[in-house]
Amino acid sequence: MKPQEFEKYIWRDRGCYHCGRPYDLVPHHRANRGMGGAKSADDPTNIIAMCAEINGLMESDPEMAELARAYGWKLSRYDRTDIAPVYDASTGFWFRLLDNYTRIAI
Numbered sequence: 001m002k003p004q005e006f007e008k009y010i011w012r013d014r015g016c017y018h019c020g021r022p023y024d025l026v027p028h029h030r031a032n033r034g035m036g037g038a039k040s041a042d043d044p045t046n047i048i049a050m051c052a053e054i055n056g057l058m059e060s061d062p063e064m065a066e067l068a069r070a071y072g073w074k075l076s077r078y079d080r081t082d083i084a085p086v087y088d089a090s091t092g093f094w095f096r097l098l099d100n101y102t103r104i105a106i
């Protein structure tokens, strides 16, 4: 992903969905899209900004992976990323992500 595109996600998300830190962020794919899926892996609703530390823990730590599934950070490849809400644990708000790089609190 180009830096100028990731800027759109940082602007939308403001910080990591786990800890809220506004730096050291990386793009995280909520659902791993396979070939031939109806929706692209690069759809704005499939990508969230997470800090690099938590992004790694979601893959390596089963407890963090479970939390990530409960909070909509990790989805199955068949989930609708434009419908499945995402929880911002640092602020206590749930959001729906929109295709135009914005989000709405729900």
Ligand SMILES: [Zn+2]
Residues within 6 Å of the ligand: 016, 017, 018, 019, 020, 021, 050, 051, 052, 053, 054
């Ligand atoms: Zn974090």
